Amino acid sequence: MKNSYNFFAVDLGATSGRTILGALQNNTLELKQFTRFQNKILCIHDKYYWNIYSLFEEIKKGLLTASQQGVHIDAMGIDTWGVDFVYLAKDGSLLNLPRSYRDPYTNGIPKEYFSHIPRKRVYDLTGIQIMNFNSLFQLYAARKESSSALEYADSILFIPDAFIYLLTAKKICEYTIASTSQLLNPYTKQIESELLSPMNIEPTIIPQMIMPGTVVGNLVKNIQRECNVPEIPVIAVAGHDTASAVVAVPAEDENFAYLSSGTWSLMGIETKNPIITEESYRLNFTNEGGVESTNRFLKNITGMWLLEKCREEWKLEGKNYTYVEIVQMAENVDSFQFLIDPDDSIFSNPESMTQAITVYCNNSGQKVPITHAELIRCIFDSLALKYKYVLNSLQKLSSFQINRLHVIGGGSQNKLLNQLTANAIGLPVIAGPAEATAMGNIMMQAKGLGLVSSLTEIRSIIRNSVNLEIFYPQNTELWEKAYKKYLHILEK
DSSP states (O other), rough: OOEEEEEEEEEEEESSSEEEEEEEETTEEEEEEEEEEEOOOEEEEEEEOOHHHHHHHHHHHHHHHHHHOOOOOOOEEEEOOSEEEEEEESOOOOOOOOOTTTTTGGGHHHHHHTTTTTTHHHHHOOOOOOOSHHHHHHHHHHHTOOOOHHHSSSSEEEHHHHHHHHHHHHOEEEEHHHHHTTHHHHHHTEEOOHHHHHHHHGGGGGGGEEOOTEEEEEEOOOHHHHHHHHOEEEEEOOOBBBHHHTTTTTSHHHHHHEESSSSSSEEEEEESOOOOOOHHHTTOEEEEOOGGEEEEEEEEEEEEEEHHHHHHHHHHHTOOOOOOHHHHHHHTTTTSOOOTTTSSSGGSSSSHHHHHHHHHHHHHOOOOSSSHHHEEEEHHHHHHHHHHHHHHHHHHHOOOOOOOOOEESGGOOOHHHHHHHHHHHHHHHEOOOOOOOHHHHHHHHHOOOOOOOHHHHHHHHHHHHOOOOEOOOOOHHHHHHHHHHHHHHHOO
């Protein structure tokens, strides 16, 4: 057996994508970024799509870059955002660009769908948080608008599975990405045919379910030639990016919650079994698949989407702030002057995020943030308090005591928000790794090749490979007072 292995990770987020080299040697993992690229939503005739062909070209550019640098790749894997999918024709052609979960075509659809199958029944079958963009409601919306792509579809492939198909010509359905769809029963780990019946869709339209860590096949010959690479095995990692990120939580025991911080903030706990109760239903928590048959019990929270949309507006004004500048600006503003619920529908995809924040503050009887610095502070304070709100609910539903919060992903580098979060929740916040998704992707490739045997071993390697920073709570009485104010605003 070799002493070192090189893995090629494709990490596609809702705003950008990357190709990354992971070198595993002596129980440590080192990362090197090959390429980075934008992932922009296309608006065509008032419908919103992902440019899957452009992303496919970017994956091949990453492979070519590895070849040009003389790097031998032992395996590759792909993770992406959840819920979205492509339609595949009987002859293997893609029938359309995949619709984006940001497309408003699902607005109001859950209510219509529940006239066929009650909301509570849908939750009991799936344990999934009811969100209008879930795959279940996208399919219903597609049927309602008489989508020809759905009409002629022979298969439906979730986004990471679609890229695996383009790379290997193999059709699969990876478990963790399927678990985001609100089509999967978390107990049977199979697609629920009852949920597809209102659309007259057979469950066989979704290919055979496979578990993360499965070797799917090798790159097809034409991609080998085009990118000058050998027969690289393609491994179905935890295809959902959050599932990959949770693999890399550097925890030593079960008494933790995690916060995967990026465009979305996803806060949850890792459990052996789904938690599907009256209380979890009332609080709209979700159960998604993890590796080694673990369950990710979590809540989706709108995260850095708020700030990124503001930054887009400010760029048009000629203000292109770095993250260092953003943190400095927030630090110079008094806290708790303006508070919002990041998950209010007004912030879903507004034409102007700054205007949406202004409207929310006006409607809730608060002062209105005027300056860019005030808007940033509003977002940071509100996120920290929303994290406390969700963590309190998690603790009520958990069978174990949560004694720390692991913050992973790009947001773990925001030291100010990490400290504000520790202050709000009253628990230590352990920050890192920032590259959790890529690390989890790579380590599941290693597991697929038999180089590691368990999630425990993977997390030990992650701890060997990163420097973690711990933030301890400060000013807890002040934050408890602010939280009471926040709860009052949420009630409004």
